Each structure stands twice: as C-alpha cells, then as structure tokens.
Amino acid sequence: MVLHLNEGFNRIGEENAFAVLARAQALAAEGRDIINLGIGQPDFRTPEHIVEAAVKALHDGHHGYTAATGIPELREGVAADIDRRLGQKVHPDNVLIVPGGKVTMFLAILMFGAPGKEIMYPDPGFPIYRSMIEFTGAKPVPIPIREENGFAFSADDVFGQLNAKTSLVIINSPANPCGGVTPKAEIDALVAGLDAWPDVALMSDEIYGQMTYDGQEHVSLLSYPSIRDRLILLDGWSKTYAMTGWRLGYSIWPDTLMDAARKLAVNAWSCVNAPAQWAALAALEGPQDCVAEMVAEFDRRRRVVVDGLNAIPNVSCITPLGAFYAFPNIAQTGLGAKQLASDLLEKAGVATIGGPDFGILGEGYIRLSYANSVENIERALKRMKEFLEL
Numbered sequence: 387m388v389l390h391l392n393e394g395f396n397r398i399g400e401e402n403a404f405a406v407l408a409r410a411q412a413l414a415a416e417g418r419d420i421i422n423l424g425i426g427q428p429d430f431r432t433p434e435h436i437v438e439a440a441v442k443a444l445h446d447g448h449h450g451y452t453a454a455t456g457i458p459e460l461r462e463g464v465a466a467d468i469d470r471r472l473g474q475k476v477h478p479d480n481v482l483i484v485p486g487g488k489v490t491m492f493l494a495i496l497m498f499g500a501p502g503k504e505i506m507y508p509d510p511g512f513p514i515y516r517s518m519i520e521f522t523g524a525k526p527v528p529i530p531i532r533e534e535n536g537f538a539f540s541a542d543d544v545f546g547q548l549n550a551k552t553s554l555v556i557i558n559s560p561a562n563p564c565g566g567v568t569p570k571a572e573i574d575a576l577v578a579g580l581d582a583w584p585d586v587a588l589m590s591d592e593i594y595g596q597m598t599y600d601g602q603e604h605v606s607l608l609s610y611p612s613i614r615d616r617l618i619l620l621d622g623w624s625k626t627y628a629m630t631g632w633r634l635g636y637s638i639w640p641d642t643l644m645d646a647a648r649k650l651a652v653n654a655w656s657c658v659n660a661p662a663q664w665a666a667l668a669a670l671e672g673p674q675d676c677v678a679e680m681v682a683e684f685d686r687r688r689r690v691v692v693d694g695l696n697a698i699p700n701v702s703c704i705t706p707l708g709a710f711y712a713f714p715n716i717a718q719t720g721l722g723a724k725q726l727a728s729d730l731l732e733k734a735g736v737a738t739i740g741g742p743d744f745g746i747l748g749e750g751y752i753r754l755s756y757a758n759s760v761e762n763i764e765r766a767l768k769r770m771k772e773f774l775e776l
C-alpha cells in the first residue's frame with residue numbers, strides 16, 4: 387500500500403515542548419520528582435469569574451454553533467479591549483475568534499506561503515513559524531535574534547534579507563523563547579522601511595503583550611497606521627488569563643484578508659466552542675487585577691531565575707524583559723544544548739527545552755519557563771547547579 391501524503395509532510399516540524407512535557411509526565415508517573423520548567427504555560431488557575439461565565443453560558447443554553455468569526459459580543463469585546471489597553475481603534479468586523487493563538491500563525495502562513503515565496507521569521511523563535519513555512523513549500527528566512535541585542539530583533543536584519551519573493555514577515559515581541567522586548571525605535575525603523583515594500587504582509591505575534599517588566603513598554607504594531615492594511619495581529623487568552631487549555635485566541639485582519647481568514651475558519655473548525663467564547667468575554671470585561679497580580683508574580687520569579695542561573699558556573703543569563711522565559715547561555719559548559727536539556731531532565735529531574743528546538747541560533751542556550759512556584763524554581767536551580775558542578 388502506498389498512501390500519497392501531501393509532500394509538505396516531509397518537511398513539517400513540531401513543537402518539542404510537548405514531547406518534553408510527555409517525557410516529564412512519564413518520569414513523574416514512575417515516581418520521579420520532576421520540576422517542570424519546560425512547557426510555556428502559566429501555573430495559575432483560570433480566574434474564577436471566567437470559569438463561572440463558561441458554566442453560566444452552558445446553563446443559559448449556548449450549546450450550538452456560533453458565527454464562524456465568533457460571537458458578535460466577543461468581537462466587539464476584543465475591539466473595546468484593544469482600545470482600552472492600546473488606545474487603538476479596531477473594527478469588530480476585522481476580529482476573528484480562533485481556537486488558540488497558534489491558529490492565527492497557521493492561517494497567515496497558509497495564506498502567504500507557497501513554493502517560490504519567502505517568509506521571514508525570528509530565530510530563535512516559536513517553532514511553529516518555521517514548521518508551517520516549510521509545510522507550505524515557501525523558503526524560511528530566519529531573522530537572527532541575538533543575545534548581544536538583548537534578544538530584540540533588528541530592523542536591519544529584516545531589510546538585509548527582504549526581496550521580491552518575500553510575502554510575509556513574522557515578528558514577535560515580547561518574545562518566546564528568549565524573553566526579549568524589541569525597543570520602539572527598532573519597530574519604528576521596521577515600519578518606516580516597509581514603506582518601500584508595499585507588497586509584504588506582516589504578522590505580529592503579541593501573545594505576551596501584557597507581560598513586560600522593568601517599566602518596558604509593549605509597542606503594538608497596531609499603533610502604526612501606515613501598515614494597518616497589511617498587518618495581521620496575533621493575540622489571545624492563553625497566557626494573559628491562564629487559559630492555555632481552553633484553546634482561545636483572536637486575530638485582527640485587514641479588510642483585504644478578513645474574508646480569506648473567515649473562509650479558512652469555516653473550512654477548518656466552523657466556530658470556536660461557544661461557552662469558551664462567553665468566558666473569553668468575561669475575561670476581557672471583568673476585573674483586570676488578576677492579570678496584574680500574575681505579572682507581578684512572574685516578575686518576582688524572573689529575578690530568582692536570573693540570579694540563580696548567573697550563580698551557576700559556566701552559565702550566564704541576561705535579564706529577560708518580557709514573557710515568562712529565561713534563555714541562559716550555556717555554551718561555556720561545553721555541552722550541546724539539547725544534550726544538556728535531556729541530561730537535566732533524565733538525571734537531575736528538571737525539565738527545560740534545548741535552544742535548538744527554537745531554531746539554529748538556539749544552540750548554546752536552553753529555555754526555562756519560570757511559570758512555576760519560587761520554591762520549585764529554587765529547587766530546580768539547586769539541582770542544575772549541582773549537576774553542572776559535577
């Protein structure tokens with residue numbers, strides 16, 4: 387028997403964080419004490435008023451399909467939230483409710499990726515960008531994210547590689563896996579330079595937009611009118627409201643792309659889970675202290691992680707300014723990053739992710755998610771130190 391799969395399946399990748407999670411869970415099931423600094427999800431529970439809104443929606447009979455683009459109340463709620471947080475006007479007609487933040491990148495890359503095209507993406511970066519670009523047959527063109535730049539992207543690196551084949555540029559700030567926040571000046575330079583490239587679309591992944599520290603400003607690409615007609619914005623509820631398992635996200639599409647996005651939604655999932663959409667609305671309209679409290683706690687842990695990592699011989703870590711990841715440089719240990727991540731899990735019981743799982747430039751680094759208690763973070767750092775001092 388020969389089954390004829392689309393040849394994109396020879397190239398598609400995946401997200402190794404899920405394989406590490408499965409291995410960490412398997413080791414824990416064997417009775418090992420595993421500290422999980424691998425997967426990127428808040429360790430908090432979804433706030434109660436959001437859970438209650440989903441329960442109420444079920445009791446109120448929200449059991450059926452909704453519009454493919456999302457319930458109108460939620461699309462309006464997203465527009466109002468963007469106005470409240472960022473002072474930017476978005477029309478609810480341009481909002482698409484999707485099952486998880488990841489889905490927006492899937493749609494955008496499907497729209498713009500094809501053999502003969504090039505798509506630029508951050509490296510190290512969220513692994514699905516490259517995976518999906520490869521799947522479509524487009525050429526993946528990495529935008530290097532460097533430690534010496536504070537793990538921010540540089541507009542020069544984008545313009546040094548843009549060409550007539552480039553169909554889409556993906557940027558992400560605050561960023562996974564490095565925790566970098568790109569300064570406004572660099573984003574200004576990117577947007578200004580794009581004037582010369584009117585046919586290049588942009589996808590801005592702002593899923594960590596509300597997680598910045600040390601007074602860092604999150605600069606949304608929505609605040610640049612000159613690119614609005616080709617900007618796709620990715621955001622969602624997973625990180626901000628500790629809702630990773632709800633599978634909820636949204637995108638903002640320009641008028642010219644909205645119908646294509648809607649058609650893909652109809653073809654793929656019809657609509658997002660109805661009670662989850664009502665919960666998402668409660669998240670946006672309810673008290674926001676839960677977000678501030680979570681971010682304050684991440685900030686506290688961030689300091690513990692950075693100090694602890696810098697106290698380990700041959701490890702150095704710059705202070706991340708956003709998201710909830712630290713990306714220490716481990717090159718001086720002399721160990722390959724994937725090997726170190728694997729040894730830390732198998733021998734020291736600490737789950738982390740090897741930098742190369744986020745791109746070629748991730749060699750020499752590992753990613754720690756500090757979405758875990760201070761107590762567990764301190765235990766993990768102690769184990770890492772002991773392991774590396776051996």
Ligand SMILES: Cc1ncc(COP(=O)(O)O)c(C=O)c1O
Nearest residue numbers: 426486487488512562593622624
């Ligand atoms: C940069 C980035 N974008 C998007 C996502 C996807 O989020 P979701 O879980 O809502 O699909 C993640 C999740 O880790 C992420 O790190």
